[in-house]
Amino acid sequence: MTDNRSPFTGVRPTVFVVDDDASVRKSLSRLLDSLGLITETYASADEFLKREHYGGVGCIVLDVRMPGLSGMDLQDELSKADYSMPIIFISGHGNIPMSVRAMKKGAVDFLPKPFDEQELIDALKKAIEKDRTAKAERTEARDIQTRIEQLTPREYEIFRYVITGMLNKQIAFKLDIAEKTVKIHRARVFEKLCANSVAELVRMAEKAGVEPPD
């Protein structure tokens, strides 16, 4: 991928530019267009927050200092709303503590204006790749969680014991029920989670954040 003019493959990602300076929005828009990226521009953080949540792959190019909510405030809002999309900060009047705070909170980059075009392109590549990975993982995790929610409380309990590697006999003893009953719940767990092996169950549990009991 040596051609900087088309470094983005697959479905075209969308970049959200949030900056109060119209000339910045315009020039960024032009650059992003030329890179084959879809662009949406917003003059303030509040304006961006009014937009419905974007479900596709993308990232945000965000000015730090703006009237109303600052870029950092927007970062906090998105984080609180669990609406995560990688952020690239651009700033005319930033300082070190600001940039460090932004990076600690997960920003992909923090570019002081004026910045080199190539720096932004590199950051965009990284941000979009990060979002692609994160979205794929979240989608899978949600998928698994949805299936797990179909389990009855008892089935869920058995599920958590099964992923420890315990035998049916041991689980039955622990819960003071017949091994037969464990087998039945276990079979339902496999069916509802569409699993064919304990190994698959363990992987699902990891991805969905299910912890073994005790």
Add this chain to the structure above:
Amino acid sequence: MTDNRSPFTGVRPTVFVVDDDASVRKSLSRLLDSLGLITETYASADEFLKREHYGGVGCIVLDVRMPGLSGMDLQDELSKADYSMPIIFISGHGNIPMSVRAMKKGAVDFLPKPFDEQELIDALKKAIEKDRTAKAERTEARDIQTRIEQLTPREYEIFRYVITGMLNKQIAFKLDIAEKTVKIHRARVFEKLCANSVAELVRMAEKAGVEPPD
């Protein structure tokens, strides 16, 4: 943990101060002592690199600008040498790109001088906690890897199939050997890895970074 004078529990961590300014070393040393931390000071990055690798829990408080190797250079060296210990940068003449670069490479914090004492203490807490967690995980991963290295190539191969959840019969077909032979290798895998269930094997594989085949 509201007492800032002793926020560090368990085995006393060691903090390595690397700064060419003797007065900084002295005052940091005093502060760290008062926090119950063991301190070692170094006047240059090279001097620190000469020290044998420290195996315990701790972190580095590192000046950015120094004669010889800079703080950033030291960060790179440690990363290359796989000698990872959380780094807190302190800097008198830093700038944004510098701080961002440091944070991208995993620094815990980047404090411009002069900094508030409390800021450093917070960063130290975070760094030491991070190191504690990382060390514990690495220790466990190495432990598992050591056991995995005891496997013969064929046993390792079977191991990777087993963690996919495949049946012995299926593995036997794939490798064009008798199911009986698979059972034997499988039994040795369980024995050598001290595992009692496929679930445990799957967890070990995750921690040791073993990927299923194909």
Add this chain to the structure above:
DNA sequence: GCCCATATAGGACTAAAGTCCCATAGACAC
């Protein structure tokens, strides 16, 4: 009062996994 979901469990069976015994054959070391 009846239907449905949930949790419980027995009986009879198949399939898979694990555990002993045994054996052969190649590779490599000393």
Add this chain to the structure above:
DNA sequence: GTGTCTATGGGACTTTAGTCCTATATGGGC
């Protein structure tokens, strides 16, 4: 060339898991 490690497998067996059938009890919802 004798010994050890590795990979291969057969036979006979036990244990565990999974799959049908059946059934009972309980608690809600309409």
